[in-house]
Amino acid sequence: MAAQISSHRRPADSFTTTSFRIHEDAPSTEDTEMNESALNDDPDVDPDAEADANMLEDDPQDSDYSDSDDDTTASTHVLQDMERLQNCLPEFRSKYRLIKRIGEGTFSTVYKAEDLQYDRYDNSWDLDRDAEKWAPPPIKGSDGDVQSQPPRRRRPKYVAVKKIYVTSSPSRIHNELELLHVLRGCKSVCPLITAFRWTDQVVAVLPYFRHADFRDYFRNLTVPQMAAYFRSLFTALASVHKHRILHRDIKPTNFLYDPVACRGVLVDFGLAEREGYDGKPCVCHDDPATRMAKLRPLIAGGAKGGYPREDTRPSRRANRAGTRGFRAPEVLFKCTEQTPKIDVWSAGVILLTILSRRFPFFNSVDDVEAMIEIATIFGQRRMHSTALLHGCMFETNIPTIGRSGFSFEAIIQWSRDQPKAKLPEEEKVAVEFLSRCMELDPARRISAEEALQHEFLRIGLDEPAQAGSGGSNDEDEMDILKV
Numbered sequence: 390m391a392a393q394i395s396s397h398r399r400p401a402d403s404f405t406t407t408s409f410r411i412h413e414d415a416p417s418t419e420d421t422e423m424n425e426s427a428l429n430d431d432p433d434v435d436p437d438a439e440a441d442a443n444m445l446e447d448d449p450q451d452s453d454y455s456d457s458d459d460d461t462t463a464s465t466h467v468l469q470d471m472e473r474l475q476n477c478l479p480e481f482r483s484k485y486r487l488i489k490r491i492g493e494g495t496f497s498t499v500y501k502a503e504d505l506q507y508d509r510y511d512n513s514w515d516l517d518r519d520a521e522k523w524a525p526p527p528i529k530g531s532d533g534d535v536q537s538q539p540p541r542r543r544r545p546k547y548v549a550v551k552k553i554y555v556t557s558s559p560s561r562i563h564n565e566l567e568l569l570h571v572l573r574g575c576k577s578v579c580p581l582i583t584a585f586r587w588t589d590q591v592v593a594v595l596p597y598f599r600h601a602d603f604r605d606y607f608r609n610l611t612v613p614q615m616a617a618y619f620r621s622l623f624t625a626l627a628s629v630h631k632h633r634i635l636h637r638d639i640k641p642t643n644f645l646y647d648p649v650a651c652r653g654v655l656v657d658f659g660l661a662e663r664e665g666y667d668g669k670p671c672v673c674h675d676d677p678a679t680r681m682a683k684l685r686p687l688i689a690g691g692a693k694g695g696y697p698r699e700d701t702r703p704s705r706r707a708n709r710a711g712t713r714g715f716r717a718p719e720v721l722f723k724c725t726e727q728t729p730k731i732d733v734w735s736a737g738v739i740l741l742t743i744l745s746r747r748f749p750f751f752n753s754v755d756d757v758e759a760m761i762e763i764a765t766i767f768g769q770r771r772m773h774s775t776a777l778l779h780g781c782m783f784e785t786n787i788p789t790i791g792r793s794g795f796s797f798e799a800i801i802q803w804s805r806d807q808p809k810a811k812l813p814e815e816e817k818v819a820v821e822f823l824s825r826c827m828e829l830d831p832a833r834r835i836s837a838e839e840a841l842q843h844e845f846l847r848i849g850l851d852e853p854a855q856a857g858s859g860g861s862n863d864e865d866e867m868d869i870l871k872v
């Protein structure tokens with residue numbers, strides 16, 4: 390039986406506040422659960438796999454800015470997959486016309502499609518619907534008479550159809566759809582229009598958001614353009630965090646940004662969770678005196694170097710879901726009481742990438758290497774106190790990790806191969822903001838709400854908005870594939 394999971398998809402004439410509904414299947418035998426596996430030390434599903442897939446795929450972003458050949462010469466197997474999807478969901482063909490594949494991750498394949506029944510539904514999710522209301526003035530003939538014009542054909546309306554792999558657990562899929570439903574109406578968060586299920590196949594339908602490939606523009610952003618990017622990202626984060634939801638996977642491929650319209654939307658709530666989901670306390674939430682009292686035995690034991698031969702200590706379990714290189718230190722130290730601040734750290738990593746003009750900035754193969762990378766910047770002393778915050782010890786004899794580390798300014802100059810060139814004043818504001826986002830202690834790290842008030846994110850606010858409607862473009866028609 391096909392089930393429609395309702396969210397924003399309401400008939401145009403019956404706008405009522407429907408709640409999120411999903412048809413419940415009998416419990417599945419398939420139990421690979423992202424968050425659970427992330428709790429294991431040796432997960433079957435590596436959370437990093439998603440990152441790898443995103444970074445290695447040839448054309449992970451649909452970019453209408455760089456009309457790639459891939460759009461018009463979709464491989465036979467993509468066409469076959471599209472055909473299979475159209476056939477597997479009853480009535481899908483009458484609702485959507487699949488155009489091309491625009492993304493592929495570990496958990497889903499995303500297609501661009503035309504919404505064939507747009508006019509039948511309430512489309513309050515459509516940011517550009519008002520742009521359609523504009524009509525050109527009537528053309529006057531030489532005698533001054535108004536000439537009749539041929540009726541204007543409505544531009545096609547596009548959606549993103551996210552086919553969630555059947556190997557994803559039902560609870561994971563439910564979680565993603567439910568959180569998207571909770572976040573409906575939040576600025577800069579991509580809304581869920583509707584979703585369908587046919588046996589084990591779930592498909593989410595989202596507004597199609599035109600965006601550019603991060604790798605094509607991140608090196609050339611001016612400071613006001615950076616500010617516009619992060620204003621949009623932090624607007625999304627502030628509303629997600631207000632709902633006490635952690636996104637857990639902030640990175641460029643999950644924030645679709647249109648640099649012309651200066652507009653972005655946050656997507657991919659596949660790893661998102663509610664704050665306090667783990668439910669186990671961590672000493673980082675204690676006041677310093679209580680924490681020190683609890684940690685005294687650990688500190689008294691001191692660091693002896695090396696690993697115990699027979700380590701009988703229970704292994705620490707915490708949610709590590711996320712993408713390599715973007716994980717906050719508290720995630721690496723397996724803090725059991727993670728907060729929305731983990732997303733602020735990841736957003737900071739994006740800013741570091743932009744300022745240093747290096748992508749990916751961090752390039753570790755595992756969490757230990759990730760700690761080494763962070764320690765190289767921050768130095769042993771600060772890493773040691775960060776570890777203690779979460780009840781861990783951090784000791785190293787790696788010679789490249791100094792006691793005090795380096796300033797962000799030095800790291801950025803070095804990354805740009807300009808160790809001697811001074812950063813322009815304007816960029817210093819961005820660097821100061823960066824240091825507030827990449828603060829090792831989550832309690833001292835800036836919140837998304839506070840970030841929106843920071844001087845950096847206020848740059849360009851008083852200037853007139855940049856041209857570019859961000860609306861749908863007719864060139865989209867050119868890359869339509871008949872399937």
Ligand SMILES: Nc1ncnc2c1ncn2[C@@H]1O[C@H](COP(=O)(O)OP(=O)(O)O)[C@@H](O)[C@H]1O
Pocket residue numbers: 439449450451491492493494495496497498499549551579595596597598599642643645656657658659
């Ligand atoms: N609403 C959308 N509009 C345009 N492209 C999208 C949209 N949603 C996703 N995509 C594209 O598909 C890719 C994968 O989508 P995402 O939701 O991140 O799935 P996954 O869980 O597989 O990573 C994105 O990086 C983006 O390129």
Ligand SMILES: [Mg+2]
Pocket residue numbers: 494642643657
């Ligand atoms: Mg993704």
